[in-house]
Amino acid sequence: MRRLAIALLCLAALVSCARPGTVPTPGDAPPGDAATEWTTYQADVTAVRLSDDPRSLVLTVALLADADGCSRNPRVTYLVEENNHIYANVVQDSRLSGVVGACPTHTPGEVTLTTPGPIAGRLVVLNQEPWKRDGGQYRRCDPTFGCDPMPADHCDPAWISVAVRGMDVSRHSVGTPEGCDGRWLVMTVPFDPVPCGAEPRPGCDASVTVRRYFLRWAGEHGWSTIAGSTEAGCGRVHSAEPAFPRRLCADLPKP
Structure with missing residues (x-):
């Protein structure tokens, strides 16, 4: 009787330890192994x-x-x-x-x-x-122009906006084209049009720094910046790109 009681106790212990889903199978990896978890x-x-x-x-x-x-x-x-x-x-x-x-x-x-x-x-x-x-x-669909066709006119304001967004200027900055023929573009862009905020803060200098930018059409990538300048006329663009047409910038005032 004593041996039978011991056997029954062992069987109960085995049954209580067995839970569905925990029986190991050959090839199982330790829990938490990132290389084995789908x-x-x-x-x-x-x-x-x-x-x-x-x-x-x-x-x-x-x-x-x-x-x-x-x-x-x-x-x-x-x-x-x-x-x-x-x-x-x-x-x-x-x-x-x-x-x-x-x-x-x-x-x-x-x-x-x-x-x-x-x-x-x-x-x-x-x-x-x-x-x-x-x-x-x-x-x-294009991330910039959505599902509508991109403007065929490279001087379209949508292309200008894309060029400005790629510059190191304020997100509020807007480009003002001064000359554009579809292949070459010159425009002015303020570094930050609202440096003192929408409602100027007391003591803030609201002067705005404006630069002139010269750009080349780069195909599906849009406009690519050649040079920037704060000078009148063509500035320094011809030292970087001699082919930039003078007719687009020669008579421009200082930005």
């Missing part, structure tokens, strides 16, 4: 095209690559239709993305996005980036 990450979308199904689009995505465990299960999550827009997140799972150097490259993959009804010409927002239909495929 985590969800964003999968960048590089292209969007139509499919044979009017309710679906085929997304080309950049998947982590170079080792087993870099990427699996690319998919669409959080699919919402609202205000003639389709919003979705595109993700992948990885257990090596947190390991430095484990997944140094990307490989293209495909994910299908399917909505309950026809997609038609609706704007598609993937990972917070809008895409607009352009013929048989979609194009990513």
Whole structure:
């Protein structure tokens, strides 16, 4: 009887220690090992095209690559239709993305996005980036000009604003073109148009420093600054770019 009681006590102890999901299996790694835990990450979308199904689009995505465990299960999550827009997140799972150097490259993959009804010409927002239909495929909307075509006129105020935002000036600064022919641009830009704030502070000097900038059209990147000056006329631009046309700056007063 004594031996039977001891055996029953041992069996009870074994049963109480066994919990679902904690039984180790061959190859299991210690808990908390970042290289063995699959985590969800964003999968960048590089292209969007139509499919044979009017309710679906085929997304080309950049998947982590170079080792087993870099990427699996690319998919669409959080699919919402609202205000003639389709919003979705595109993700992948990885257990090596947190390991430095484990997944140094990307490989293209495909994910299908399917909505309950026809997609038609609706704007598609993937990972917070809008895409607009352009013929048989979609194009990513420009971060500056949105989904509308960029102005063909390089002297358009929109292009001027982009150039000023790339300068080391106040976010309140606005460029004033003095000469522009689509290839060359000269304009004045105040360093800070409101140095004393919207309501001038007592004792603040409200004088504004203004410089003249000379720029060259750089293609899809917009305007590129050649030189800056506080002098009259063409200033020092010809020492940096002799081809800058004098007709655009020779008669300009000191800024």
